Every structure is written in structure tokens, then in C-alpha cells.
Amino acid sequence: MADSLIAFYSRADENYVNGELKTLTTGNTEIAANIIKGAIGADLFKISQARPYSKIYNECIAEAQSDQRRDARPEIEDYPDDIDRYDIIYIGYPNYWGTMPMAVFTFLERFNFSGKIIKPFCTHEGSGMGSSEKDIKRLCPLAKVEKGLAIRGGSVSKSKNDIERWATE
Numbered sequence: 001m002a003d004s005l006i007a008f009y010s011r012a013d014e015n016y017v018n019g020e021l022k023t024l025t026t027g028n029t030e031i032a033a034n035i036i037k038g039a040i041g042a043d044l045f046k047i048s049q050a051r052p053y054s055k056i057y058n059e060c061i062a063e064a065q066s067d068q069r070r071d072a073r074p075e076i077e078d079y080p081d082d083i084d085r086y087d088i089i090y091i092g093y094p095n096y097w098g099t100m101p102m103a104v105f106t107f108l109e110r111f112n113f114s115g116k117i118i119k120p121f122c123t124h125e126g127s128g129m130g131s132s133e134k135d136i137k138r139l140c141p142l143a144k145v146e147k148g149l150a151i152r153g154g155s156v157s158k159s160k161n162d163i164e165r166w167a168t169e
């Protein structure tokens with residue numbers, strides 16, 4: 001079987017889920033990443049910002065929007081040693097303002113994905129993948145970017161079968 005890496009960004013803390021503010025102990029995308037790991041047994045890597053966004057939802061959305069408007073590349077705490085040994089890279093993230101968090105842009109620009117298959121998955125509150133697949137293709141022009149999977153953040157656990165099917169196809 002091909003060697004795979006699941007690299008994901010996810011934020012626990014206060015978030016808006018199905019119309020209500022809730023404090024999550026594990027972020028939605030992290031739950032999805034763990035379901036994929038259970039299905040295919042890949043290595044898991046969490047993309048963490050050196051200076052994380054606020055735990056308070058309203059502050060976080062303002063910070064993330066400001067970073068997106070400035071086309072910022074927030075610093076990431078650390079990276080996988082190398083990605084050469086992986087054939088397939090799953091990239092998971094929440095939809096932030098219509099695309100990926102800017103730290104995922106930082107991550108993707110770090111590596112040469114030539115010849116790799118990228119499988120994007122995204123959790124969201126209604127906007128689906130947004131423009132993230134197009135953005136990944138632009139950032140990783142030498143990769144084969146497969147069709148992504150969009151999952152409602154509040155329904156991640158209920159979507160286990162769909163996530164497993166997509167991950168193994």
C-alpha cells in the first residue's frame with residue numbers, strides 16, 4: 001500500500017456549530033483526520049501556528065480575516081522532517097473565509113509536491129470547499145490534486161462512513 005501522510009490544521013476552543021457558540025475540546029477537522037487515520041493507517045501531522053489565533057471565536061475570525069486580506073503566511077511551529085517518502089498527502093483544514101487558513105498556505109509553500117497525490121478535505125459551516133481546491137492547485141502545481149471532501153463541521157462524527165469511503169477510494 002502507498003505511504004500516506006495526513007497533515008491537518010484544526011482549532012479547538014470556542015467555535016460556532018450549527019448556529020450556536022460551543023467550546024470544542026477537539027476541532028472538527030482533527031476528528032476527521034483521526035477517522036482517516038483509522039481507515040488507512042497513515043502518519044498524522046498537525047499544522048500548528050507559532051502564534052495561534054484567539055480561543056475566543058469573534059477574535060479568531062477577525063484575526064483570520066486580517067491575515068487573509070494581507071495574504072499573510074503565519075509562521076508554523078514545526079514541519080514533518082521530509083515528505084519524500086509519501087506518495088499520497090491528505091491535507092485537512094477548516095474553511096476560513098472561503099478558503100484554507102493562511103497557515104496552510106505557509107505549509108504548502110514549504111514543500112515540492114512534484115509527483116505526489118494530494119487529497120484535500122475540509123470542514124465547514126455551509127461554504128463547502130470554497131476556493132481551497134483551486135488554491136491548492138495554484139500552490140502545488142506539480143501535484144495531482146484529487147477531488148476534495150467537504151464535511152459539515154457539526155456532522156463530522158456522523159459522517160464517518162462517507163469519510164472512510166472517500167479516504168480509501
Ligand SMILES: Cc1cc2nc3c(=O)[nH]c(=O)nc-3n(C[C@H](O)[C@H](O)[C@H](O)COP(=O)(O)O)c2cc1C
Nearest residue numbers: 010011027028029094095097098123125126127153
Ligand atoms: C476564522 C473562521 C472563519 C470561518 N469561515 C467560514 C467560512 O467562510 N465558511 C464556512 O462555511 N465556515 C467557516 N467557518 C467555520 C469553520 O469552517 C468550521 O467550524 C470548521 O468545522 C472548523 O474546523 P476546526 O474545528 O477543525 O477548526 C469559519 C470558522 C472560523 C473560526
